[in-house]
């Protein structure tokens with residue numbers, strides 16, 4: 001099971017020659033490192049880190065995929081779209097392909113076991129440690145199955161809140177040849193979304209993990225609301241760089257521990 005544990009970079013700091021005579025700034029640097037990594041996620045049984053997970057919720061056409069692209073560009077998270085994984089099963093004619101196609105055509109939700117296993121495979125085969133899981137969980141059943149099978153909780157849950165009229169307009173103009181982008185299926189999808197996704201939204205709201213974004217406006221305006229949600233996860237590293245600006249040759253990337261080590265020595 002994945003679970004959060006406290007961890008720190010103290011072994012790196014103490015093995016560094018310069019750490020024996022820590023200046024004030026360096027001491028502060030150490031503190032920041034410890035604070036930032038106190039919430040680092042790891043898989044204690046194997047000593048490996050467990051991932052930083054963001055779930056992306058919102059009705060069909062609310063702009064989830066569009067905003068995910070921008071989040072990936074800016075923050076380097078790995079994008080996993082539940083819908084894309086299901087469509088890939090259809091395209092590859094796997095044993096579940098036909099069943100998935102029929103459910104999607106009818107605006108229905110694919111059994112959680114199927115979707116979660118696809119996500120699990122991607123999570124486990126990826127080298128990344130930070131994921132953006134788009135279009136999931138769509139139901140309480142999805143959510144519970146993910147917890148049971150993958151054994152992880154999201155760190156952040158984004159909800160793109162969009163009026164139905166706007167979602168219909170966008171989906172009918174999406175023009176990607178999808179079997180579910182037609183008015184008949186769209187009406188069914190909206191009903192299912194309202195009935196089954198709302199409890200998921202409420203669940204994460206009560207857990208204090210939900211970030212509701214007004215999904216009406218230009219793509220850039222909407223991204224302006226998304227940006228500050230992820231920035232704190234990077235800020236720690238910006239602080240590190242400020243403290244060590246004279247020693248850092250370049251700006252290091254979020255979670256690049258090796259680079260931090262280089263800066264220290």
Ligand SMILES: Nc1ncnc2c1ncn2[C@@H]1O[C@H](COP(=O)(O)OP(=O)(O)O)[C@@H](O)[C@H]1O
Nearest residue numbers: 060061062063064065066170173174217218219
């Ligand atoms: N802010 C926006 N305003 C207008 N159209 C948008 C906006 N964001 C996305 N779109 C368009 O709406 C359609 C649905 O967006 P998409 O990102 O695919 O939504 P979702 O992944 O939630 O179904 C796409 O054609 C996309 O280009």
Ligand SMILES: Nc1ccn([C@H]2C[C@H](O)[C@@H](COP(=O)(O)OP(=O)(O)O)O2)c(=O)n1
Nearest residue numbers: 059060061082083084108109110135136138
């Ligand atoms: N968690 C999920 C995600 C998608 N599906 C199915 C049912 C959805 O209507 C389709 C398409 O999902 P997708 O997220 O690509 O759709 P939108 O981007 O919201 O328009 O896939 C599912 O059954 N379970």
